[in-house]
Amino acid sequence: MAVMALFAAAAGTLLSTAAPAEARPVEVPGLGVFEVPDQLPLPAGIPGLGIPAPAPQLAPAxxxxxxxxxxxxxxxxxxxxxxxxxxxxxxxxxxxxxxxxxxxxxxxxxxxxxxxxxxxxxxxxxxxxxxxxxxxxxxxxxxxxxxxxxxxxxxxxxxxxxxxxxxxxxx
Incomplete structure (x- = not known):
């Protein structure tokens, strides 16, 4: 249940932001309906969701x-x-x-x-x-x-x- 709450909070953060004109409603069972932009910008790394953080930039030798x-x-x-x-x-x-x-x-x-x-x-x-x-x-x-x-x-x-x-x- 805690994982579901974390997912709901993260999904709400990702999906409830102001949607551009090119957004459509998407129903996530058990969570609700969200306006999803056609190109969803993902934040860097969300614990528990398996979204990886960007790869570190290596300094030149x-x-x-x-x-x-x-x-x-x-x-x-x-x-x-x-x-x-x-x-x-x-x-x-x-x-x-x-x-x-x-x-x-x-x-x-x-x-x-x-x-x-x-x-x-x-x-x-x-x-x-x-x-x-x-x-x-x-x-x-x-x-x-x-x-x-x-x-x-x-x-x-x-x-x-x-x-x-x-x-x-x-x-």
Whole structure:
């Protein structure tokens, strides 16, 4: 009987709201007649009625946030030792981009290659740190075989294959 009362209260709340012009009466046995709109908006989750709440929205992964941050710096000048926010060297860009995602990454490209979790190249995800030149250059994997990096003059997008890769790390 308590379940029936809960259902009646919930149905009354759902169905007795001001009905639009396109509503029709519907009889619910044991509960009464209700004006039901053609398109009934359902509230998020009603206990006991089995109406699920909306799925939670997942936050983007830190690597995705880092790549978005790095994309915002495309064209910024390369300066040796630059760590942002307006000039960058390769590892400075990686460090700065990950800071925007709330993740601390080592400062130098050699340290970046030694830290994080090693990732096989066939399992790369957006935001993984790609190392080149024996560990002397860092870039962010941007997806689709491309990297974002502070090259010799500016922050740019290049094919990942522009130079031999020596390793990849995930932070």
């Amino acid at each position: 830190p690597g995705e946030v880092a790549v978005q941050a790095a994309r915002s710096k495309l064209g910024a000048p390369y300066v040796s030792g630059g760590t942002g926010p307006s000039t960058f060297d390769c590892s400075g860009l990686v460090k700065w981009a990950y800071q925007q995602a709330g993740v601390e990454v080592p400062r130098t490209s050699w340290s970046q290659l030694a830290a994080g979790t090693p990732v096989p190249l066939d399992q790369l995800r957006v935001g993984d740190v790609i190392s080149y030149s024996g560990g002397g250059h860092s870039a962010l994997y941007a997806g689709d075989g491309q990297v974002i990096h502070a090259a010799t003059t500016t922050v740019e997008i290049s094919p990942m294959s522009y130079s031999p890769v020596v390793g990849a790390r995930r932070f």
